[in-house]
Amino acid sequence: MFDRIIKALLLIGTVISILVTVLIVLSVFSETVRFFTHVSPFSFFFGTEWSPQIAIRSDQAGSSGRFGAIPIFTGTAMIALIAMLVAIPLGLLAAIYLSVYASPAVRNGFKPVLEILAGIPTVVYGYFAIVAFSPILREAGGLIGLSIASESALVAGAVMGIMITPFVMSLSEDVISAVPKSLIYGSLAMGATPSETVYKIMVPAAMPGIIGAVLLGISRAIGETMIVVMAAGMSANLTANPLEAVTTATVQIVTLLTGDHEFDSPKTLAAFALGFTLLILTLLLNFIAQSFVKKYRERYV
Amino acid sequence: MFKIFKRRARIAIKRMQRNQNPFSFSPGKSPAQKWMLRRQRKERMFRRCGFGAILLSCVFLGALLWSVIGNGYTAFQRTEVLLTIDFSADVIGSDPETADYRLLMQNALRELFPEVTERREKFDLYALMSKSAYYKLREMILADPSLIGQRRNLWLPAASKVDMFMKRHAPDDDSALASYKLNAQQFIWIKKLVRDDRVRTVFNHIFFTGGDSQEPESAGIAGSFIGSLMSILVCIVVAFPLGVATAVYLEEFARKNWFTDLIEVNINNLAAVPSIIYGLLGLSVFINTLGMPRSSALVGGLTLALLILPVIVIASRNALRTVPRSIRFAAMAMGATPVQVALHHTVLYALPGIMTGFILSIARALGETSPLLMIGMVAFVTDIPRGITDPTTSLPVQIYLWANNPEAGFVENTAAAIIMLLAVLAAINVFAAWVRNRFEIKW
Numbered sequence: 001m002f003d004r005i006i007k008a009l010l011l012i013g014t015v016i017s018i019l020v021t022v023l024i025v026l027s028v029f030s031e032t033v034r035f036f037t038h039v040s041p042f043s044f045f046f047g048t049e050w051s052p053q054i055a056i057r058s059d060q061a062g063s064s065g066r067f068g069a070i071p072i073f074t075g076t077a078m079i080a081l082i083a084m085l086v087a088i089p090l091g092l093l094a095a096i097y098l099s100v101y102a103s104p105a106v107r108n109g110f111k112p113v114l115e116i117l118a119g120i121p122t123v124v125y126g127y128f129a130i131v132a133f134s135p136i137l138r139e140a141g142g143l144i145g146l147s148i149a150s151e152s153a154l155v156a157g158a159v160m161g162i163m164i165t166p167f168v169m170s171l172s173e174d175v176i177s178a179v180p181k182s183l184i185y186g187s188l189a190m191g192a193t194p195s196e197t198v199y200k201i202m203v204p205a206a207m208p209g210i211i212g213a214v215l216l217g218i219s220r221a222i223g224e225t226m227i228v229v230m231a232a233g234m235s236a237n238l239t240a241n242p243l244e245a246v247t248t249a250t251v252q253i254v255t256l257l258t259g260d261h262e263f264d265s266p267k268t269l270a271a272f273a274l275g276f277t278l279l280i281l282t283l284l285l286n287f288i289a290q291s292f293v294k295k296y297r298e299r300y301v
Numbered sequence: 302m303f304k305i306f307k308r309r310a311r312i313a314i315k316r317m318q319r320n321q322n323p324f325s326f327s328p329g330k331s332p333a334q335k336w337m338l339r340r341q342r343k344e345r346m347f348r349r350c351g352f353g354a355i356l357l358s359c360v361f362l363g364a365l366l367w368s369v370i371g372n373g374y375t376a377f378q379r380t381e382v383l384l385t386i387d388f389s390a391d392v393i394g395s396d397p398e399t400a401d402y403r404l405l406m407q408n409a410l411r412e413l414f415p416e417v418t419e420r421r422e423k424f425d426l427y428a429l430m431s432k433s434a435y436y437k438l439r440e441m442i443l444a445d446p447s448l449i450g451q452r453r454n455l456w457l458p459a460a461s462k463v464d465m466f467m468k469r470h471a472p473d474d475d476s477a478l479a480s481y482k483l484n485a486q487q488f489i490w491i492k493k494l495v496r497d498d499r500v501r502t503v504f505n506h507i508f509f510t511g512g513d514s515q516e517p518e519s520a521g522i523a524g525s526f527i528g529s530l531m532s533i534l535v536c537i538v539v540a541f542p543l544g545v546a547t548a549v550y551l552e553e554f555a556r557k558n559w560f561t562d563l564i565e566v567n568i569n570n571l572a573a574v575p576s577i578i579y580g581l582l583g584l585s586v587f588i589n590t591l592g593m594p595r596s597s598a599l600v601g602g603l604t605l606a607l608l609i610l611p612v613i614v615i616a617s618r619n620a621l622r623t624v625p626r627s628i629r630f631a632a633m634a635m636g637a638t639p640v641q642v643a644l645h646h647t648v649l650y651a652l653p654g655i656m657t658g659f660i661l662s663i664a665r666a667l668g669e670t671s672p673l674l675m676i677g678m679v680a681f682v683t684d685i686p687r688g689i690t691d692p693t694t695s696l697p698v699q700i701y702l703w704a705n706n707p708e709a710g711f712v713e714n715t716a717a718a719i720i721m722l723l724a725v726l727a728a729i730n731v732f733a734a735w736v737r738n739r740f741e742i743k744w
Contacts, residue, residue: 006640013550018567024571093350094358097355098355121668121670127716130704193340194348254671258677282574
């Protein structure tokens with residue numbers, strides 16, 4: 001009897017945990033469907049103008065608001081790209097150095113630094129971006145004659161890259177150290193230098209795992225909120241210039257949903273549509289990344 | 302004479318075209334030797350790049366901590382000015398509730414600087430003191446009406462700009478006045494106050510006991526800290542039993558089939574969902590469907606619980622997996638039922654690992670900001686919350702709110718709040734490491 005109760009309790013716990021997933025998808029999905037009854041999916045995914053402000057009176061000009069999400073997607077992509085341009089070289093090089101060259105003492109000295117970087121809340125990175133990084137970058141840009149907006153894609157992306165670096169590093173260090181020793185020793189025995197072994201043997205062998213790590217990094221970058229809310233812009237700019245302010249999906253969700261709004265307006269529902277797009281995108285990236293890592297594990301482990 | 306130079310130059314150019322050192326006339330190295338040298342150079346370059354990457358991360362961490370500590374350390378102190386307040390019955394009048402306490406302080410300031418008569422100058426003079434000083438005087442009178450008619454020497458808080466200036470500069474250093482929005486006349490007054498020993502710097506207890514405020518000198522983190530604490534408490538109560546139950550069920554009782562595989566994939570994916578999506582979930586489920594109070598620690602805690610649930614499940618399952626099968630077999634051989642095997646043995650042995658993972662996920666929940674923005678915990682709340690349904694903020698949200706405020710005093714407060722948050726997180730991590738080292742069983 002006691003056994004049954006315990007088992008039933010455990011099962012209930014499990015079911016609730018599973019329900020959470022269903023709830024997430026359902027709640028976000030149903031709001032998204034409601035949004036698409038106001039705005040057609042085509043104009044959402046392919047429209048180039050985003051101005052969700054809705055006029056108070058219906059007869060005013062532009063009363064319906066415009067929900068073309070292309071500028072938001074390009075902004076998100078640009079910031080994620082800049083972040084990965086920082087995080088991939090830094091994270092990969094650091095992982096390779098730690099697993100190939102570093103003595104145990106050096107490794108034990110530097111690993112905590114990267115763990116601390118990984119454990120710092122993102123709001124702190126946001127503060128760092130606006131208080132320290134942005135002014136420094138603007139000064140430096142001024143010296144070489146570039147005018148950098150105070151809220152630029154470059155600042156947000158670079159700081160986000162620093163945040164993601166430890167993540168990419170620890171993931172790729174795992175896969176690099178899982179490359180069979182026989183391959184490495186074979187290469188070294190043939191007279192290859194350690195660096196030649198790294199980029200001719202270890203990196204190609206670990207490639208699926210590294211790709212997986214990079215994809216997971218990208219998925220973190222596009223879902224990251226606080227850094228971009230604080231350091232990137234609020235208005236949707238369709239631009240390819242990283243020195244200007246751009247906005248991201250997460251920033252728009254935050255701006256649309258903070259403050260008091262009635263819950264049925266397309267403005268608030270648009271946040272759910274963006275959230276749903278984000279959710280699908282990150283799940284997709286995560287799924288692809290996991291299948292890469294799985295393939296890698298099957299090959300060697 | 303000239304011809305020799307010309308010849309030398311021609312040879313040098315030729316050597317440069319062949320990629321050789323133009324001025325070295327020693328016999329060349331063999332191609333094989335050059336190839337080796339090139340490879341070794343590449344090797345050194347690569348190694349340096351790797352080290353540079355590590356060093357760069359260290360520099361970033363250093364810069365981050367430097368900017369936070371450099372901006373924030375002064376917030377733990379505050380500047381006070383000694384004023385002789387005349388609680389005259391004329392000014393306070395018949396009703397102490399509605400009296401003009403500003404006048405009390407303005408009179409005291411004018412007594413110190415009788416030469417100030419012009420309206421503009423008076424305004425500048427009064428701007429030296431914090432608005433919170435009036436409230437302090439009001440509280441004093443309301444608490445003890447017998448003060449009316451007496452003169453008292455009181456230490457009252459200075460305005461934020463005076464406070465910042467005093468903490469960061471020597472009192473006779475006028476180079477940075479403009480950046481604190483102080484004018485030359487105010488600087489002279491400050492110097493006089495300092496000469497008269499009427500200025501002191503004390504421990505800023507308001508930062509630790511006060512709620513949010515419009516004035517940086519009277520804003521504190523107590524409200525948001527208690528909000529954080531209450532949300533985390535709710536989060537623990539909900540997430541810990543659920544997470545551990547799920548892990549134990551999946552690891553010990555569930556049969557391996559397509560359904561449990563699906564659940565496994567599901568939970569792994571949940572851990573990768575951006576945190577802001579959990580905020581959307583909290584908003585639409587807890588607030589709009591269940592009608593729970595907006596901005597409350599209850600909704601915040603539940604949302605955070607959903608966020609860390611998959612993390613706890615994964616960590617607990619990993620901990621359960623490390624318990625060797627022999628333990629299970631031994632227990633079963635002694636006639637224990639499956640539930641007894643799980644509760645009396647496996648879960649017990651896995652508990653240190655489960656706890657470590659759990660504590661680390663609490664640290665993550667404590668630093669989380671974006672889901673709380675979604676459920677309205679960004680309101681400007683001056684009161685310290687008394688229950689889990691009161692509107693509140695949390696410490697990271699407070700940091701976000703203050704960081705949006707460009708005033709110098711708030712930049713300082715933000716950095717100080719970050720120092721507190723990082724200190725708490727560091728303490729939690731140290732605790733987790735201690736639990737792991739002290740209790741974990743190595744098989």
